[in-house]
Amino acid sequence: MAPLYKKALIIGATSGIGEALASRFHAEGTSVIVTGRRREALDAFVAKHPGSIATTLDVTKLDSIATFAAEITKKHPDLDAVILNAGIQRPLFFDRPNGVDLNIFNEELTTNYVSFVHLTAALLPHFQKLSKEEDKDTSLVYVSSTLGLLPTLVRAPGYCATKAALHSFVMTLRQQLEDGGYPRVKIVEVFPPAVQTELHDTKHQPDLVNGGEIGMPLAEFIDRMCEGLRRGDEQFAVGHGEPWLKDGGFENTRVTMFKQGQKGIKEALKRFVKG
Numbered sequence: 001m002a003p004l005y006k007k008a009l010i011i012g013a014t015s016g017i018g019e020a021l022a023s024r025f026h027a028e029g030t031s032v033i034v035t036g037r038r039r040e041a042l043d044a045f046v047a048k049h050p051g052s053i054a055t056t057l058d059v060t061k062l063d064s065i066a067t068f069a070a071e072i073t074k075k076h077p078d079l080d081a082v083i084l085n086a087g088i089q090r091p092l093f094f095d096r097p098n099g100v101d102l103n104i105f106n107e108e109l110t111t112n113y114v115s116f117v118h119l120t121a122a123l124l125p126h127f128q129k130l131s132k133e134e135d136k137d138t139s140l141v142y143v144s145s146t147l148g149l150l151p152t153l154v155r156a157p158g159y160c161a162t163k164a165a166l167h168s169f170v171m172t173l174r175q176q177l178e179d180g181g182y183p184r185v186k187i188v189e190v191f192p193p194a195v196q197t198e199l200h201d202t203k204h205q206p207d208l209v210n211g212g213e214i215g216m217p218l219a220e221f222i223d224r225m226c227e228g229l230r231r232g233d234e235q236f237a238v239g240h241g242e243p244w245l246k247d248g249g250f251e252n253t254r255v256t257m258f259k260q261g262q263k264g265i266k267e268a269l270k271r272f273v274k275g
């Protein structure tokens with residue numbers, strides 16, 4: 001299988017989807033740079049995947065992101081993809097006494113959404129430069145969730161909202177880059193279903209038993225995510241969300257409405273916007 005990218009940075013690759021995707025990329029010939037907080041997991045990845053590079057990163061340390069991005073892109077001018085994948089999921093019970101820890105809410109929002117905006121702002125100039133000055137295709141791939149489209153996991157209201165925020169951000173980002181003349185910077189959003197990873201582990205969600213067994217087997221998900229990346233769709237779901245993004249599906253309709261609506265607003269704003 002031809003490599004999808006020349007060199008990919010995977011944010012959050014110490015377990016689950018990020019680790020398995022990095023491993024698949026490596027097997028297919030993409031050079032990978034893996035990140036996460038757990039040094040020992042990064043070292044284990046590098047030991048198993050010769051030539052891969054690891055660097056620790058805590059995405060909630062927002063002040064460190066600009067420096068991280070500057071160093072990575074300076075050291076790796078051939079970086080042509082980033083997979084923004086780090087994420088946590090925590091339950092919040094507004095119906096129970098002491099069921100809501102706002103520190104957890106803040107951590108989830110920062111990890112799953114705010115850090116992605118900071119990473120985008122810090123890394124995007126590199127990808128814009130590659131596409132404009134060096135005529136290369138580049139990709140920013142956002143790992144979202146079907147819960148960002150339909151918040152059916154009611155026990156995790158903060159999590160669902162972070163993914164909905166991410167989806168809204170990604171739609172406007174993609175449109176800005178299209179309008180701004182960057183068609184070769186691809187903005188891709190992936191909507192996984194529940195997948196068997198550490199996301200639902202009892203260590204993170206103590207009220208769950210065998211949470212790691214929830215969802216689609218990881219290898220099957222990675223196969224299907226890679227198929228979607230190869231198809232080149234700008235957004236795609238795997239599993240139960242797939243029909244939502246096809247003809248007649250509610251998200252497909254929403255995208256059509258978005259495309260029409262944003263054009264109308266742009267037109268209406270013309271006489272109010274300077275320059």
Ligand SMILES: NC(=O)c1ccc[n+]([C@@H]2O[C@H](COP(=O)([O-])OP(=O)(O)OC[C@H]3O[C@@H](n4cnc5c(N)ncnc54)[C@H](OP(=O)(O)O)[C@@H]3O)[C@@H](O)[C@H]2O)c1
Pocket residue numbers: 011012013014015016017018019035036037038041057058059060085086087088111143144145146191192193194195196197198199200215
């Ligand atoms: N599994 C599912 O059911 C499912 C469904 C839909 C979407 N997703 C999304 O898929 C993505 C990957 O999750 P997963 O299921 O693979 O879970 P996972 O096995 O728990 O992996 C999460 C990854 O995110 C990293 N991470 C978390 N907090 C971080 C931080 N502060 N700084 C840097 N890295 C951080 C973790 O690394 P460290 O702990 O080493 O920092 C780990 O590599 C997430 O965005 C998740 O929302 C998962």
